[in-house]
Amino acid sequence: MLQDVLAYLDKQHDSAVNRMIDLLKIPSVSTDSSYTKDVRKAASWVNTHLQEAGLHSEIHETDRHPIVLATNADAPKDAPHILYYGHYDVQPPDPLEKWDSPPFEPTIKDNAVVARGSSDDKGQVCCILEALMAWKKVTGKIPVRVTVIIEGEEECGSGSLHSFVEKHKDKLNANVCVVSDTTMWNQDTVAITYGLRGLLYFDIKLHGPDRDLHSGMYGGILANPCNELTRILGKLFDDDHRVTIPGYYDNVQPVTAEEQQQWDKLDFDEMDDCLTPVGVTQPFGEAGYTTLQRRWARPACDINGLYGGYGGEGAKTVIPSFAGAKVSFRLAAGQCPERIAELFEKWLHSHDLHGCRWELTNFGGAVPVAVSQNSPYMTAASKAIEKSSGKEPVLIREGATIPVVGQFKEDLNLDSLLIGFGLIDDRIHSPNEKFNLDCFRLGYRTHAALIAEFANLQWWT
Amino acid sequence: MLQDVLAYLDKQHDSAVNRMIDLLKIPSVSTDSSYTKDVRKAASWVNTHLQEAGLHSEIHETDRHPIVLATNADAPKDAPHILYYGHYDVQPPDPLEKWDSPPFEPTIKDNAVVARGSSDDKGQVCCILEALMAWKKVTGKIPVRVTVIIEGEEECGSGSLHSFVEKHKDKLNANVCVVSDTTMWNQDTVAITYGLRGLLYFDIKLHGPDRDLHSGMYGGILANPCNELTRILGKLFDDDHRVTIPGYYDNVQPVTAEEQQQWDKLDFDEMDDCLTPVGVTQPFGEAGYTTLQRRWARPACDINGLYGGYGGEGAKTVIPSFAGAKVSFRLAAGQCPERIAELFEKWLHSHDLHGCRWELTNFGGAVPVAVSQNSPYMTAASKAIEKSSGKEPVLIREGATIPVVGQFKEDLNLDSLLIGFGLIDDRIHSPNEKFNLDCFRLGYRTHAALIAEFANLQWWT
Numbered sequence: 001m002l003q004d005v006l007a008y009l010d011k012q013h014d015s016a017v018n019r020m021i022d023l024l025k026i027p028s029v030s031t032d033s034s035y036t037k038d039v040r041k042a043a044s045w046v047n048t049h050l051q052e053a054g055l056h057s058e059i060h061e062t063d064r065h066p067i068v069l070a071t072n073a074d075a076p077k078d079a080p081h082i083l084y085y086g087h088y089d090v091q092p093p094d095p096l097e098k099w100d101s102p103p104f105e106p107t108i109k110d111n112a113v114v115a116r117g118s119s120d121d122k123g124q125v126c127c128i129l130e131a132l133m134a135w136k137k138v139t140g141k142i143p144v145r146v147t148v149i150i151e152g153e154e155e156c157g158s159g160s161l162h163s164f165v166e167k168h169k170d171k172l173n174a175n176v177c178v179v180s181d182t183t184m185w186n187q188d189t190v191a192i193t194y195g196l197r198g199l200l201y202f203d204i205k206l207h208g209p210d211r212d213l214h215s216g217m218y219g220g221i222l223a224n225p226c227n228e229l230t231r232i233l234g235k236l237f238d239d240d241h242r243v244t245i246p247g248y249y250d251n252v253q254p255v256t257a258e259e260q261q262q263w264d265k266l267d268f269d270e271m272d273d274c275l276t277p278v279g280v281t282q283p284f285g286e287a288g289y290t291t292l293q294r295r296w297a298r299p300a301c302d303i304n305g306l307y308g309g310y311g312g313e314g315a316k317t318v319i320p321s322f323a324g325a326k327v328s329f330r331l332a333a334g335q336c337p338e339r340i341a342e343l344f345e346k347w348l349h350s351h352d353l354h355g356c357r358w359e360l361t362n363f364g365g366a367v368p369v370a371v372s373q374n375s376p377y378m379t380a381a382s383k384a385i386e387k388s389s390g391k392e393p394v395l396i397r398e399g400a401t402i403p404v405v406g407q408f409k410e411d412l413n414l415d416s417l418l419i420g421f422g423l424i425d426d427r428i429h430s431p432n433e434k435f436n437l438d439c440f441r442l443g444y445r446t447h448a449a450l451i452a453e454f455a456n457l458q459w460w461t
Numbered sequence: 462m463l464q465d466v467l468a469y470l471d472k473q474h475d476s477a478v479n480r481m482i483d484l485l486k487i488p489s490v491s492t493d494s495s496y497t498k499d500v501r502k503a504a505s506w507v508n509t510h511l512q513e514a515g516l517h518s519e520i521h522e523t524d525r526h527p528i529v530l531a532t533n534a535d536a537p538k539d540a541p542h543i544l545y546y547g548h549y550d551v552q553p554p555d556p557l558e559k560w561d562s563p564p565f566e567p568t569i570k571d572n573a574v575v576a577r578g579s580s581d582d583k584g585q586v587c588c589i590l591e592a593l594m595a596w597k598k599v600t601g602k603i604p605v606r607v608t609v610i611i612e613g614e615e616e617c618g619s620g621s622l623h624s625f626v627e628k629h630k631d632k633l634n635a636n637v638c639v640v641s642d643t644t645m646w647n648q649d650t651v652a653i654t655y656g657l658r659g660l661l662y663f664d665i666k667l668h669g670p671d672r673d674l675h676s677g678m679y680g681g682i683l684a685n686p687c688n689e690l691t692r693i694l695g696k697l698f699d700d701d702h703r704v705t706i707p708g709y710y711d712n713v714q715p716v717t718a719e720e721q722q723q724w725d726k727l728d729f730d731e732m733d734d735c736l737t738p739v740g741v742t743q744p745f746g747e748a749g750y751t752t753l754q755r756r757w758a759r760p761a762c763d764i765n766g767l768y769g770g771y772g773g774e775g776a777k778t779v780i781p782s783f784a785g786a787k788v789s790f791r792l793a794a795g796q797c798p799e800r801i802a803e804l805f806e807k808w809l810h811s812h813d814l815h816g817c818r819w820e821l822t823n824f825g826g827a828v829p830v831a832v833s834q835n836s837p838y839m840t841a842a843s844k845a846i847e848k849s850s851g852k853e854p855v856l857i858r859e860g861a862t863i864p865v866v867g868q869f870k871e872d873l874n875l876d877s878l879l880i881g882f883g884l885i886d887d888r889i890h891s892p893n894e895k896f897n898l899d900c901f902r903l904g905y906r907t908h909a910a911l912i913a914e915f916a917n918l919q920w921w922t
Contacts, residue, residue, distance in 0.1 A: 031775075156775075157775075157776070197677065197680075199677070199778070201776040201778070203776075208741070209739045209740050209741050210739060210740025211739060211740070211891070212891075213739055214861060214889075214890060215761070215763045215765060215789060215791065216658065216660070216791060216859070216860050216861025216862050217756070217859075217860050217861050218739070218756075218860070219658075219756075219761035219762075219763045219789075219791045219860060220746050220747065220755045220756060220759055220760070220761030220762075220763075220791065220860070221731075221735070221736070221744065221745070221746050221752045221755045221756050221761075221860075222736060222739075222741045222744070222745050222746070223741075223743075223745045224763050224764060226763070226764035226765070226766065226767050226786070227697070227698070227762075227763065227764050229691075229767070230690075230691045230694035230695050230697075230764060230767070230786075231694075231695050231697075231698060232695070233691035233692075233695060234691050234692050234693070234694060234695010234696060235695060236688070236691075236692075237688070237692060270682075274682070275682070275683060278670045278671060278672060278674060278679070278683075279670050279671025279672070280669070280670050280683045280684070280816060281816040282684075282815060282816040283682065283683070284682065284683050284684045284815045284816065285681050285682050285683070286681065291682050294681045294682045295678070295679075295680075295681060295682050298681055299681070300676070300680035300681025300682075301680075301681075301688075302676045302680045302681075302685050302687070302688065302778075302780055303685065303687035303688050303691060303770070303784075304676060304687065304770050304771050304776075304777060304778060304779050304780070304781075305687065305769065305770030305771035305772045305777070305779070305781070306687055306690070306691070306767040306768060306769050306770060306772065306784055306786075307767060307768065307772030308766065308767050309764070309765050309766030309767060309787065310765050310766035310787055311766045311767070311768030311772075311785075311787070314824065315662040315664075315765075315787065315789070315824045316765060316766070316787070317660070317662070317765060317789055318765050318766070319763055319765070320765075320766070321740075323764075323767055324772075325687070325691075325767075326770065326771055326772070326776065326777070328676060328680075328776070328778055330676065330677060330680045330681065354743060354745045355741060355742040355743040355745065363775065363776045398677070398678075399677050399678050399679070399680060399681070399682075400675060400677025400678050401677050401778075424678075427672075428675065429673075429675055429779070430672055430673060
């Protein structure tokens with residue numbers, strides 16, 4: 001039966017591309033309220049296509065953007081239950097002037113579709129939709145129990161998802177979650193991602209004088225918040241580029257010898273495969289670790305933004321009344337966001353502020369994720385990928401965070417299979433985001449094959 | 462004769478206030494090209510009133526805003542030659558919502574006129590104009606040689622002044638320059654400012670990856686420009702809050718024992734007179750110096766702005782391709798802007814940038830100014846102030862920079878007398894800028910008395 005489904009999918013590739021392009025035309029930017037109607041339009045598009053796959057699909061209202069929830073009521077009751085997760089919202093497209101073609105006018109270039117959201121995550125959502133629709137079309141029904149959640153707030157913090165999951169917990173008692181929002185190892189090799197870093201994000205604002213001051217009259221006689229902020233942030237790292245916050249590394253899990261052996265086989269070149277493509281000329285980071293270890297298994301601390309005083313063209317001689325920074329931590333397996341938040345706040349307060357004061361905003365975080373490599377669904381996924389791509393997948397971790405994965409683990413005690421079809425150079429969150437059409441093809445084929453493997457699985461044994 | 466002039470000035474105080482109000486109604490904002498016509502209107506107003514004082518006055522075109530230049534051709538050839546300098550342009554009025562009355566609808570409140578430019582510098586320019594007009598009206602002619610330059614670009618960098626001075630050098634061979642753009646020591650005490658700090662202003666921009674990157678995928682494996690910028694700027698000061706740039710303090714002139722004695726008599730309270738009014742709770746700065754020493758005689762280094770990455774509301778997990786800062790130096794007597802620029806650039810390049818690169822923009826600077834306290838015109842000014850105010854002036858320095866003073870010294874080898882009538886709380890460059898009417902009265906009386914003292918002076922001896 002899988003062969004029939006794959007043959008059907010092959011035949012209707014062009015229509016699948018056109019469907020994806022339809023979805024990409026909708027500017028569903030979730031962070032910007034001027035796009036609210038478009039976000040809703042994208043939800044509606046997804047809902048319609050889930051219904052085409054024979055699912056009972058509904059748009060659920062939330063405090064912000066709707067969540068699409070679909071199930072196949074006609075599935076065999078004793079079949080494995082798969083929860084699919086994806087998001088139909090996209091990042092803002094700016095800076096617009098850096099796009100070679102308009103972000104919401106999808107354009108085929110070099111065998112890829114160029115559009116905001118193509119790789120993250122609409123193209124990958126379409127891979128799931130195409131697989132489900134093909135099974136329905138070719139065989140009349142999807143042979144596993146399926147629940148699909150496609151949300152519209154992933155790019156603005158998934159604020160509505162937790163209460164939605166709590167409310168619909170009874171429908172979400174799946175055996176495994178499948179998330180397609182990651183990348184392939186390379187264009188020939190599908191990856192199953194079994195580890196993700198967590199995240200903790202702060203806005204730290206240092207207040208000084210009660211108004212902006214003239215730097216001639218006040219320069220040198222009072223604590224300038226810009227000076228003090230950089231003085232303190234300048235102490236975040238030691239000479240080995242390790243974070244100096246006491247206790248920061250306490251619970252970081254070391255890489256096992258078995259994992260390291262797998263990674264050594266990956267044939268990863270830090271310059272060619274990672275740094276050179278983004279214009280970086282030398283590796284950098286915590287001393288004593290390789291680039292892959294730093295990215296996957298070591299925590300990072302990044303200042304994501306600096307603000308305060310005058311940042312425009314030319315000169316303005318101001319001592320600003322405040323200065324601030326966005327500071328985030330990518331947490332390695334073993335680290336807990338709440339604990340690191342506590343340590344960071346304590347560290348910030350441990351410095352002499354010379355009369356300035358902190359205003360700290362913790363935007364919360366996400367736990368790091370580590371999924372067992374030896375589960376039956378991991379094995380099933382490997383088989384499916386071998387069938388769809390002709391090649392064994394590699395097992396990798398990822399440096400980024402997919403908060404929903406940790407959340408499903410915490411709220412539903414559900415492990416996730418992360419199988420994505422993006423490429424590392426897809427420019428997600430950047431101008432000229434793209435999604436390769438061969439990856440798209442591999443994506444829907446793999447999801448179709450996954451369904452067959454899951455259906456064969458004696459899940460409950 | 463001075464008594465007649467002063468009596469006349471007393472009688473026509475209300476008309477003088479009305480004239481000042483007329484000028485304040487013109488929104489001559491020089492930085493914003495939408496005000497270009499108003500800037501010209503203010504130049505024309507000044508030109509007309511200089512003509513009323515019997516001067517030959519003309520509006521001179523420049524590449525940007527006109528300069529008004531006036532001379533009294535009928536002055537005795539062997540009298541001292543005084544160059545007056547002021548500016549008729551003003552700072553932008555925003556934030557408009559913070560003004561209690563509209564910035565260009567002058568309003569009398571608490572014995573002060575509230576309007577943009579009232580203290581900086583239109584009210585002070587009017588003090589000079591009133592004195593000149595009164596001498597002309599009462600005695601038929603001004604008893605000294607007078608040249609007046611009132612420019613329209615002081616608030617946007619005085620870009621046209623240098624070439625104008627070069628072009629008109631032959632007319633500007635004055636004995637001394639009188640600048641009225643500073644403050645009194647307090648409402649009872651006129652100050653002669655004999656020292657100004659210089660200025661050097663840089664934009665330093667650190668470039669990293671060739672695009673903005675996702676901090677999950679790239680966090681911890683490459684040099685983040687925000688991290689690196691704060692690391693380097695964090696080293697600008699040592700634990701004694703001294704600038705660490707090698708050679709920075711080399712040529713700073715120490716405060717003489719005589720000066721220190723004068724300063725000790727000033728009855729200056731660093732908290733009450735300076736820090737508390739701007740919401741600062743503790744003195745801060747270079748160890749081993751008092752607040753007055755730090756402000757007047759020690760160089761300062763301030764970060765006037767920080768930029769790079771995400772500075773908006775909420776969170777964005779970006780590693781930006783660049784980060785930057787505005788860094789300025791207030792130079793103490795003895796320091797040279799070119800030399801400090803060289804040392805700073807060298808210091809910036811001395812740090813390991815881990816593959817990042819600097820883009821440095823030097824916005825140039827202004828030399829610090831120190832005028833002899835023992836010149837005959839300083840003595841004449843002291844006498845005049847005693848006559849007009851009934852009290853000896855104090856001799857002070859100022860932490861701020863008036864670039865034209867250094868420029869006149871360099872271009873014309875001309876020393877300046879800085880006698881201003883602003884008050885420290887006049888909110889110049891801020892909403893609700895004001896100019897006290899008693900200060901206005903004292904201002905025109907003092908300028909009238911100065912003319913008498915200069916006329917009495919055997920300048921050439």
